[in-house]
Amino acid sequence: MGKNNKANKATGTTKSKAKTNSSNNKASGELVQKSTGPISTDKSGSVLIQILAKPGAKENGITDLSSDGVGVQIAAPPTEGEANTELIKFLASVLGVRKSDVSLERGSRSRQKAVAVRGLSASEVESRLQDMSSK
Template sequence: MAKSKKSSSSEKTKTKDCVVSSTTTTSSGPISLISEGSLKISLLVKPGAKESRVSDISGDHIGVQIAAPPRDGEANKEVVSFLAQILQTRKTDVSIISGMKSREKVVRVDGGRDLSIEKIRELLESNIQE
């Protein structure tokens, strides 16, 4: 009986991995569709700035300057708060999924069916400050 539990558990994991990898097909540079209503954004975060702002959009990442020091998770909290403000969503819809201790971060944004790569790109581009 224990063997069947283990095999069904591993099957679920394999199935879940396949679903995630097969849905990650739509991409527009640093912004990718994870699933319907969820996107991931690749960021290059520069903490310690005078003010939080989007600095650039390249083929690999969105450059973000953050007005918080890179210690005790302060910059990560500000990244989530700043992106939620720009993307016009709740803070609970924005989460850092990789790069918690790195300048290179991947952020997940959940926003329902209205969320699209084009909308996110438009909101980020309209907030670029040089």
């Protein structure tokens, strides 16, 4: 039994170190992230867009750009992931990238979503979204 207690103590120490390291990594990741309102860049170089989705609209469109997020109306019902699929397809066409370069990071069942875009800079994404919202 003495060996098991020593093993448990060693494991407990390892777990506490792991928790400390993961919290340090999380903090450093936040420092690397550059934010410009609803559009930011993560440490891997992808552009993150905070989306305020409005499913069930008559047509797809960018409704507004605010500090809370980019308002996007989607012409698909919010059932079985149809609106998420349509959102990815619409954003890819607006931004001029492949669908595979756009991915839903958070919010698959929420109206508040985070979408990652690869292949463009944050300023390019912002410019293209603003052009689309003014139409």
